[in-house]
């Protein structure tokens with residue numbers, strides 16, 4: 565199993581084989597998961613609320629309940645494909661298990677706040693507000709994993725934050741018909757709270773991953789994390805009539821009928837799982853800050869999704885905010901690409917120098933003989 569565990573906490577600095585093909589393939593795959601999962605799950609969460617769904621607990625539950633989907637990729641390599649000697653979950657220590665459960669509970673609360681915000685605000689507004697998580701992400705990454713602040717990451721964080729502040733200031737234009745001022749502010753603060761928790765979740769995950777040495781273990785941890793988040797959501801849902809809500813909503817409330825209700829729930833479960841698996845992979849393969857920047861930039865795309873799919877109102881300010889968000893992300897990815905190329909070149913030069921040195925030494929010892 566490929567091992568990508570050496571990190572020095574600068575973007576893209578997985579020093580072990582970080583430019584190799586398997587690494588880039590895995591990175592690309594995770595990014596596709598994150599991209600598709602994040603955009604579709606945000607739109608589907610809103611679809612649930614727009615068509616009559618009203619339970620914040622149902623919307624929270626679907627964000628983590630897809631953890632059984634991780635069973636085949638966790639067990640198949642050992643039991644079916646027999647391509648690894650590592651038994652699933654064999655590297656778990658009690659400490660890692662407890663930490664994973666703790667992170668799972670934190671994620672469960674984040675999911676609840678996220679649902680609360682999403683139930684009141686337009687997709688585009690909540691997505692841009694969530695972008696504020698990046699500043700907290702940067703600060704907490706500096707504290708927790710000693711992330712270095714560079715021009716590249718600071719520039720991106722500033723641009724994405726300016727983008728979300730612009731949206732916050734544009735609240736009058738963002739309020740759809742029927743959304744009262746108190747509901748707008750509840751949605752606003754729940755979303756900012758979710759951003760804060762997510763900003764803590766990412767560097768805490770990176771810290772735990774520093775003890776992890778295979779990608780399989782990342783999937784196993786994700787299984788435990790999502791399981792814990794689901795237990796929290798299930799307890800909340802049971803105490804608040806959520807399971808009855810599921811039945812009532814599907815039979816009587818959802819205006820697209822029971823069939824589409826269950827399709828919405830199932831697709832929510834699958835796309836959220838993709839989103840969180842992609843996030844975990846990005847954090848493991850790069851860093852919590854790069855993972856945060858990638859997820860936050862996709863939120864900028866959600867703005868376009870909200871406008872195109874739900875006809876969210878978009879004024880000049882929101883349009884400028886979206887452009888700033890995309891500009892910040894693109895300049896970061898471009899900077900990272902240049903950095904990776906530079907490192908590849910440096911590595912190549914080092915290899916040539918080492919080969920030359922070895923050759924010189926061999927020739928010198930041959931002459932001495």
Ligand SMILES: Nc1nc2[nH]cnc2c(=O)[nH]1
Nearest residue numbers: 674678694758759762859
């Ligand atoms: N708070 C928060 N929750 C999420 N759930 C999935 N993506 C996100 C995100 O970017 N922020």
